[in-house]
Amino acid sequence: MTDTLTTDTLTTETQATDAAAATYADRHGTRHPLPDLDADARVRADDRAHVFHSWSAQALIDPLPIAAGEGSTFWDYAGNAYLDFSSQLVNLNLGHQHPDxxxxxxxxxxxxxxxxxxxxxxxxxxxxxxxxxxxxxxxxxxxxxxxxxxxxxxxxxxxxxxxxxxxxxxxxxxxxxxxxxxxxxxxxxxxxxxxxxxxxxxxxxxxxxxxxxxxxxxxxxxxxxxxxxxxxxxxxxxxxxxxxxxxxxxxxxxxxxxxxxxxxxxxxxxxxxxxxxxxxxxxxxxxxxxxxxxxxxxxxxxxxxxxxxxxxxxxxxxxxxxxxxxxxxxxxxxxxxxxxxxxxxxxxxxxxxxxxxxxxxxxGILERVRDLGVRVVEPRLRAMAERHPSVGEVRGLGLFWAIELVRDPASREPLVPFNASGPDAAPMAAVAAACKRAGLWPFVHFNRLHVAPPLVISEDDLVRGLDVIDRALDIADGYVAS
CATH class of the missing domain: 3.40.640.10 (Type I PLP-dependent aspartate aminotransferase-like (Major domain))
Structure with missing residues (x-):
């Protein structure tokens, strides 16, 4: 299964996408082209004024307004497309807006x-x-x-x-x-x-x-x-x-x-x-x-x-x-x-x-997940572990994997401390930001990147997402003790 809305126009270091490739529907069902910066401002204003968010210091967050999603991709109101490598909160197994x-x-x-x-x-x-x-x-x-x-x-x-x-x-x-x-x-x-x-x-x-x-x-x-x-x-x-x-x-x-x-x-x-x-x-x-x-x-x-x-x-x-x-x-x-x-x-x-x-x-979703995990994800992650000194270990099953990042492969010192926040978490924040600049939304927790895309992700998009992570790990490598 492939995504209906194309994301082929994503570049590697910007979030740019062909705005004509995506539209969104408002709550009345009327479709609008992206980007729509007025809608972005309205959604952001209502959220900041009235929505109380979980697990957050309310004045220290700026949630990204999302306009649309389809398959393994979602769009913000600025027209930026993100490959959803976290399945939102590892729940969107059949992807955004599955027609069935x-x-x-x-x-x-x-x-x-x-x-x-x-x-x-x-x-x-x-x-x-x-x-x-x-x-x-x-x-x-x-x-x-x-x-x-x-x-x-x-x-x-x-x-x-x-x-x-x-x-x-x-x-x-x-x-x-x-x-x-x-x-x-x-x-x-x-x-x-x-x-x-x-x-x-x-x-x-x-x-x-x-x-x-x-x-x-x-x-x-x-x-x-x-x-x-x-x-x-x-x-x-x-x-x-x-x-x-x-x-x-x-x-x-x-x-x-x-x-x-x-x-x-x-x-x-x-x-x-x-x-x-x-x-x-x-x-x-x-x-x-x-x-x-x-x-x-x-x-x-x-x-x-x-x-x-x-x-x-x-x-x-x-x-x-x-x-x-x-x-x-x-x-x-x-x-x-x-x-x-x-x-x-x-x-x-x-x-x-x-x-x-x-x-x-x-x-055949179960068979597909097993195949992609063994044939695509595992060998690619193991190759990353060989190439990047910041990768301490990769582990997982199916379409559920973790890349554990370290400052020192010998001592296994984590890239960031346990439960790090603020400046202490900056190295992981930098890796995540690199993924987002390249059009991939990652799942980051402590010193790990998790790979958990929708189970319906196309093989091309899966490989493209792994490519983005591979490049982002260059940033993590910069923190490894020489």
Whole structure:
């Protein structure tokens, strides 16, 4: 699949594009040519005066007004085109304005725009069935939420209800959402300012071979020692007090950390031995991101609960959920589940989800992601690692990769410090700015560039985006100790 709006006119060091190649529709459906600087000014003024943005110091940001998007590209009102190498927030798996998803939402709105969750609905039921059919093992029931954070909240609530225990373990290098329990589960610095919240959460160190906390010299040692550490945490926290262990199947924002062979299987065994519920957080990596419906399928592991959102319908209408094993679901056969949401399984969102399944099956999306990951992305990133001294490691699966940047390849000192901001973050800001000047919108976190384009990106655009990153790494190389 190729983008309908061409971006062939992008230059390498400017954001210039043929303005006649793109137009945008206003909220009345009237189309206007780009650039439109008056519209840019209006959108920017309303945003700065009235929109309160997440995770931001409000006076220190200047959000870019976006006019249009199609396929793997979006445009600002100045007419600049950006290749979306972050899939927005790693959710836009089928790209901007996919015609099948737009048509499904339009058709559903025309026949039944909404209905409360206590009633049965055709697209809600069909989407739940389709999800159950691709989930591993006996995960046959789906509880729908509005997004990933509340999916994790409800998964924890289910685990606590079934086990009668309170405590939950999660990794330090993790992000599970911004609501009360979800931010407590989160291991990264976004948790700090929100403490105390849910006091029944404890954290542990997960595997990270490049920066091993366990002094491992091989993936086998990393698995063995990381599991031994987790078992020690379980012992010291009290196995009989622990309701659940929640893991991102592949750690997302905090590093695209692919678990070494045997690690997830070891977590499964540990949970079984102690009666602990295993929750797989697949909010970011589910629905094709690594070339599988769910990333756990790649590792051959069956958790008790899987949480999802993002790629289930590319975020066209907010949707998330929990896929539930028979053991967990049966607990609530005669005991009421104490939870619910007004918009659980919203028909517009579910219609886009059903269309997502149809597109995946018709267009061979999973097979395509695996092919592009192995044939295009991995060899190109490994070549960059050989050529650029600033690249400490590349790692990933499918269309989900991280390029970890360092100042010193020998000591592995990060290009910027952990949780850097302001002047300390300048080197990564310079790399990101070079990408944007060349017409690519990157995903940057701490000392890493993440490669996470829409799964429908054309091979030509994928290669072009990797070319942009390759050139931007020259800037990172300038910070490497000589």
């Amino acid at each position: 998803l737009v048509a499904a939402i339009h058709a559903q709105a025309g026949r039944l725009a909404t209905i409360q969750p206590s009633m049965a609905n055709d697209v809600r039921g069909e989407l739940a069935r389709r999800i159950a059919e691709v989930a591993p093992g006996d995960l046959d029931k789906v509880f729908f939420t509005n997004g990933g954070a509340d999916a994790n909240e409800y998964a924890v609530r289910m685990a606590r209800a079934v086990t009668g225990r309170r405590k939950v373990l999660s990794m330090y290098r993790s992000y599970h959402g911004g609501t009360a329990t979800a931010i407590s589960l989160t291991g990264d610095p976004r948790r700090w300012a929100n403490e105390p919240s849910d006091g029944s959460v404890a954290h542990f160190l997960g595997p990270y071979a490049y920066r091993s906390s366990f002094h491992a010299e091989s993936s086998e040692q990393e698995t063995e020692r990381a599991l031994a550490h987790l078992e020690q945490v379980v012992t010291l926290e009290g196995a009989g007090t622990i309701a659940a262990i929640i893991l991102e199947s592949v750690v997302g924002t905090n590093g695209v950390l692919v678990p070494p062979p045997g690690y997830l299987e070891g977590v499964r065994e540990l949970c079984d031995r102690h009666g602990i519920v295993y929750i797989a957080d697949e909010v970011m990596v589910g629905f094709g991101r690594v070339g599988e419906w769910f990333a756990v399928n790649h590792f051959g592991v069956v958790p008790d609960l899987i949480t999802f959102a993002k790629g289930v319908n590319s975020g066209y209408v907010p949707l998330g959920g929990v896929v539930i094993s028979q053991r967990i679901a049966s607990h609530f056969d005669t005991v009421a589940f104490q939870g619910g949401l007004t918009y659980s399984g919203h028909p517009l969102a579910c219609a886009a989800g059903v269309a997502t399944f149809e597109v995946f099956e018709r267009d």
